[in-house]
Amino acid sequence: MHLFLMIGLVAFSILAVLTRDLLRSAICLAVASVFLALVFFRMNAVYAGVFEVSVVAGLITVLFITAIALTRGDQEVAENKHHMLVFPFFFLFLIVFDILVMRKLLGRIPAIAGSEAGTFGEVLWNQRTFDLVGQIGVIFAGVLAVLALFRQGENPRKGDTTLPGGQPQGGSSHE
Amino acid sequence: MIFLFIIIPLLLAGLMPLLGKISKRFLPDLLANATMLFLLVFSVLSAKPLIAHGGVIQQAFWFGAPLNIRLLLDGFSLFMLFTISLVSFAVTLYSINYMEHYGAKANYYALLLVMIAGMNGLVLTSDLFNIYLFLEVAAVASYALVAFGQGHDELEASFKYLMLSAVASAAILLSIAVIFGLTGGLSFGTVASGLKMLNIKYVVGFCSGLFLMGFGLKAAIVPFHSWLPDAHPSAPAPISAMLSGVLIKVSGVYAMMRIFLNVFGLTPALTTVLTVLGIASIFVGALAALGQNDIKRMLAYSSISQIGYVILGFGIGTPLGFIGGLFHLFNHALFKSLLFLNAGAVEQSTGTRSLDKMGGLAKRMPLTAATSAVGSLSIAGVPPLNGFWSKLLIIIALVQAKMVILAVLAVLGSVITLWYYLVLQHNAFFGKLNETWKSVREAPFWMSAATVLLALLCIVTGLVFPMVIHSWLQPAADVLSGGVAVALNFIGF
Numbered sequence: 001m002h003l004f005l006m007i008g009l010v011a012f013s014i015l016a017v018l019t020r021d022l023l024r025s026a027i028c029l030a031v032a033s034v035f036l037a038l039v040f041f042r043m044n045a046v047y048a049g050v051f052e053v054s055v056v057a058g059l060i061t062v063l064f065i066t067a068i069a070l071t072r073g074d075q076e077v078a079e080n081k082h083h084m085l086v087f088p089f090f091f092l093f094l095i096v097f098d099i100l101v102m103r104k105l106l107g108r109i110p111a112i113a114g115s116e117a118g119t120f121g122e123v124l125w126n127q128r129t130f131d132l133v134g135q136i137g138v139i140f141a142g143v144l145a146v147l148a149l150f151r152q153g154e155n156p157r158k159g160d161t162t163l164p165g166g167q168p169q170g171g172s173s174h175e
Numbered sequence: 176m177i178f179l180f181i182i183i184p185l186l187l188a189g190l191m192p193l194l195g196k197i198s199k200r201f202l203p204d205l206l207a208n209a210t211m212l213f214l215l216v217f218s219v220l221s222a223k224p225l226i227a228h229g230g231v232i233q234q235a236f237w238f239g240a241p242l243n244i245r246l247l248l249d250g251f252s253l254f255m256l257f258t259i260s261l262v263s264f265a266v267t268l269y270s271i272n273y274m275e276h277y278g279a280k281a282n283y284y285a286l287l288l289v290m291i292a293g294m295n296g297l298v299l300t301s302d303l304f305n306i307y308l309f310l311e312v313a314a315v316a317s318y319a320l321v322a323f324g325q326g327h328d329e330l331e332a333s334f335k336y337l338m339l340s341a342v343a344s345a346a347i348l349l350s351i352a353v354i355f356g357l358t359g360g361l362s363f364g365t366v367a368s369g370l371k372m373l374n375i376k377y378v379v380g381f382c383s384g385l386f387l388m389g390f391g392l393k394a395a396i397v398p399f400h401s402w403l404p405d406a407h408p409s410a411p412a413p414i415s416a417m418l419s420g421v422l423i424k425v426s427g428v429y430a431m432m433r434i435f436l437n438v439f440g441l442t443p444a445l446t447t448v449l450t451v452l453g454i455a456s457i458f459v460g461a462l463a464a465l466g467q468n469d470i471k472r473m474l475a476y477s478s479i480s481q482i483g484y485v486i487l488g489f490g491i492g493t494p495l496g497f498i499g500g501l502f503h504l505f506n507h508a509l510f511k512s513l514l515f516l517n518a519g520a521v522e523q524s525t526g527t528r529s530l531d532k533m534g535g536l537a538k539r540m541p542l543t544a545a546t547s548a549v550g551s552l553s554i555a556g557v558p559p560l561n562g563f564w565s566k567l568l569i570i571i572a573l574v575q576a577k578m579v580i581l582a583v584l585a586v587l588g589s590v591i592t593l594w595y596y597l598v599l600q601h602n603a604f605f606g607k608l609n610e611t612w613k614s615v616r617e618a619p620f621w622m623s624a625a626t627v628l629l630a631l632l633c634i635v636t637g638l639v640f641p642m643v644i645h646s647w648l649q650p651a652a653d654v655l656s657g658g659v660a661v662a663l664n665f666i667g668f
Contacts, residue, residue, distance in 0.1 A: 129243040133181065134296060134308030140188055141289045141312055145319030147192060148282040 002042065009035035014091065022071075026064040033057040177222065177246045178235040180256060180295040183210060188288035195281025204271045207284040211264040214291075218257045226253055226650060232301070232665055247301035247363075247665065250650025255298040255429050257647065258505055261632075262420045262512050263291050266413040269516050269625035272618070273413055273523065283323060283411075290316035290417065294425040301665060303351045303361045303434070307344070310393070310426050314340050317422060321410040332409035339392055339402040347389035350382040363662035367438050371659065379439055386434055387448065394427020396486055397456040400479045404463070407478065408471035408528070412519020415471060419478040420512035424504050428482065432489050432655065440659040441492050449490025454581055456483025457588035465595045469528045470518045473599060474511065480592065481507045481554065487585065488569040489655070491576050497652040498644060499568030505647075506553065506561040506636065513550040513629035517543050520618035520626070521603060525611075530599065535608030539615040542623050544604040546630035551600050553633045555593035561636040 012032035019025040033056040040049035124132070187210050194202045225231050230249030235242045267287070274280050293313030297306055318340070322333035355361055357378065358369030370379060388399065395403035403423070407415045435445060460480025467473035485507065488500025520543045521536060522528050537544035553560040556567075566589055573582035617623065636643055654661055 126243055128304075130245075130300065130302065130305055131308055133185070133244070134305060134312055137185060137289060137293055137296065137309070137312035138315055140185065141286070141293070141315035141319070144188065144192070144282060144285045144289060145315060148279055148286055148319050149322055149325065151279045151282065 002039070005035050005039050005042070008032075009039065022068045023065065026061055026068065029064075030057045030061040033061075177225075177233045177248050177299060178244065179217065180214060180222075180299060181292050183214065184288040184292040184295065188285040188292065191281045191285035191288065195279075200275070200280055203281040203284045204267075207267045207288065208264070208271070210288065211260060211267045211291075214295075215257070215260040215264050218253065218260050222248060222253055222256065226250055230654065230661070230665070245301070246299040248299060249654045249661070250652075251429075251433070251654040252298045254501065254505070254647055254651040255425060256295060258508050259291060259294050259298070259421050259425065262417065262508050263287075265512060265516070265625045265629050266416050266420075268628070269416075269519075269622050270413045271621040273519060273622055274411065276523075277323060277411060283320070286316045286320050286323075287414075287417070289313075290320065290422070294421065297425055298429060301363045301662075303354065303363070303366060303438075305361075306430050306434075307347055307351055310347070310430065311344065313422060313426055314344070314393075317414075317418060320414040321406050321418075323411055323414065324409075326409075329409045332405040336402050336406040339399075343389040343392035343399075345389075346385045346392075350385035350389065353378065353382055353385075362665075363433075363438050364665045367440075367659045367662040370439065371663075376442075380444070383435065383439060383445060386431060387452075390427050390431035390434075391452070392427075394423050394431065394482055394486070395479050396427070396452050396482055397459045397479065400456070400459070403479060404472055404475045407475040407515075408469060412471075412515055412522065415474075415519070416512040416515040419475065419515055420508045423478065423482060424485070424508065428485055428489070428504060436489075436655045436658060437662045438659065446490055446492045449486055450578065450581060453483045453485075453487030453490050454584050454588075456480060456486060457585065458483075458591075461588055461591040461595070465591065465598075467595075468530050470521065470530055470533075470599065470603065471515065471528050473530075473595065474514050474518060477514075477554065477592070477595070478507075478511055480588065481511065483588070484566060484569055484585065487581070488565075488572065491569075491572050491578065493572055493576055494652055494656045495568060495575060496572035497655045498648050499565055499572050501648050501651050501655075502568060502640075502644065503562075503565035505643075506565045506633070509629055509632050509636065510550040510553040510562060513546060513626055513633065514554070516622070516626050516629070517547040517550065520622050524615045524618065530602040532611070533603040533609065534606045534612075535604070536612060536615065537604040538608045539612055540604075540617050543618055543626065546626040547604065548600060549630040549633050551596035553637070555596050556589045557593070559637045561633050561640065564637060564640045 009032050012028045012035060016025050016028035016032060019028060033052055037049045037052035037057065040046075040052055187206060191203060191206070194206065225233075226249055230247060232245050232247055235244035235246070267284070270280075270283070270287075274283055277283065290313045293309045293311075293316060296309035296312065300306055300309060318333050318337045321336055322329045351361070354366055354370075357373060357375070358366050360366055360369060392399040392402070407418050410418060435441060435449075439445075457480050460476050460478070460483060464473045464476035464480060467476060481503070485500050485504045488496050488503055490496070491499075518528070520540065521533065524540060525533065525536070527533070549560070553562040556563045558564075566585070570582045570585050573579070573585060618626070
């Protein structure tokens with residue numbers, strides 16, 4: 001069962017990268033996420049599974065599909081196709097490396113890790129309190145990034161102004 | 176009290192967009208600069224006395240109740256805090272004038288403050304997962320800051336930076352997961368004692384490789400450097416200064432050295448890898464910089480080269496090597512910030528970054544030319560400026576460690592550095608003034624004030640280097656020399 005779930009996860013992740021259609025790519029990502037959530041459930045990481053299904057498979061997919069629906073379809077962008085060859089090559093290499101080396105090595109690692117550290121709430125609030133400060137920082141950074149990058153120009157846009165030297169200003173001066 | 180280094184910039188970042196509604200420029204300028212000045216003074220006057228007898232662990236409180244947040248302040252982390260605060264102050268001073276034409280100043284300062292909070296958090300934590308988390312805080316803010324100009328180049332550079340950083344984060348997270356699976360802990364002390372007990376050098380080697388790749392990408396050491404020459408030149412000049420000046424050092428060099436030296440312990444294999452990568456970075460960065468025509472791109476390649484010296488210093492593994500590496504880290508933060516800020520002043524005045532189109536600008540921008548000359552001579556290692564002493568210490572440490580060939584190569588790298596900085600100075604500031612630049616004016620007051628401050632620091636640091644070594648570098652080097660014992664001292668906290 002585990003193997004089936006892992007194959008599904010990897011297959012849909014690859015499809016999400018290789019599919020040319022954005023909508024299909026977003027759906028493949030959501031399906032991959034469902035497979036990952038099932039793996040989490042089977043490994044007793046119930047909270048991780050719930051977050052994976054609700055946030056990644058649910059909320060983020062809705063955001064992706066909304067963004068794609070709001071984008072016009074007439075803006076074709078030419079892309080190079082090399083990644084179509086590079087990605088499968090590296091993936092095959094990783095699989096072979098994994099089968100030959102890692103599997104054997106991982107089984108021989110001694111570990112002293114304890115199995116239980118408390119409930120999810122206890123771990124989050126009592127033991128990993130500092131992580132919450134970091135989480136707030138990441139959320140702040142994300143929100144402020146959206147505010148900054150999607151701002152409407154309160155001043156003339158870069159490149160529209162002329163500087164004392166008589167050249168258009170801006171960071172795009174790779175002459 | 177140490178918690179203020181994280182909480183103050185984070186709180187101000189939250190308030191900044193609201194303050195921006197009341198006052199678009201004055202209040203954001205004032206508060207951002209006041210915050211940076213406070214953190215700088217705080218690191219010297221309040222935090223420095225705390226480590227008079229070695230490192231301390233401080234617990235954070237919330238209205239008198241203790242929180243499960245413990246921060247580690249020792250010589251190494253305080254040295255990094257001071258460097259971050261100093262460069263950040265110069266950058267915010269410069270931003271008063273420079274960021275006028277970008278608009279959304281409050282959002283800009285908010286992102287800058289989040290980035291600083293992330294770096295301070297990373298430096299003060301004693302936990303592997305917290306390192307990853309604060310690395311991401313600083314990184315997410317820096318992606319947005321690189322793309323702040325919203326132009327095509329900025330967005331492309333930011334996307335490339337984001338993609339390669341995601342690879343770096345994945346490698347770091349995988350390594351942390353393996354270590355957690357083995358030792359059942361994430362704090363430096365627990366991990367260090369767990370790994371010592373298990374004695375599994377191959378797994379530690381595997382995790383070291385992942386960390387080297389992850390933090391190496393963040394520090395832009397060769398062969399993980401390809402993102403930096405795009406990302407750093409595309410950002411607004413003060414952000415280029417922050418990225419090259421401190422971010423690559425905090426999220427790359429600091430994190431790597433803290434884990435390798437205080438948690439894993441430096442091994443002969445790791446010494447070899449670090450010194451080889453250091454030398455490779457010196458030459459790849461320097462030779463690539465030689466061929467550049469874009470002034471900011473040349474400075475970006477130069478950062479790769481100079482980070483090579485820092486890694487080389489740490490890689491030697493001797494106390495003198497640590498002092499040399501730390502000193503060069505600090506010096507590079509000063510002169511590379513200075514040079515990026517000067518490049519920004521030139522770009523803003525002329526509208527170009529192409530060295531071919533410049534020439535004779537010293538006649539129109541004497542202050543920028545003078546401070547740029549100080550920065551260039553410092554980075555090239557001309558005595559008695561600060562860069563000379565740090566490179567000299569690294570070279571002496573190499574000779575003492577019987578790595579004479581590497582010492583010769585390090586000198587050669589410095590000669591190439593002098594070469595391309597002379598090319599930069601000659602093409603941009605000296606020679607006949609190009610007719611196009613007749614109407615060019617000197618940079619505005621606050622931009623000049625920031626560059627003069629950094630140039631003076633380059634000179635003064637060079638002149639009083641024994642005092643700098645004694646009061647700031649020695650305590651930091653002692654922490655690194657202490658090795659795994661430093662982390663084991665704090666076990667149970």
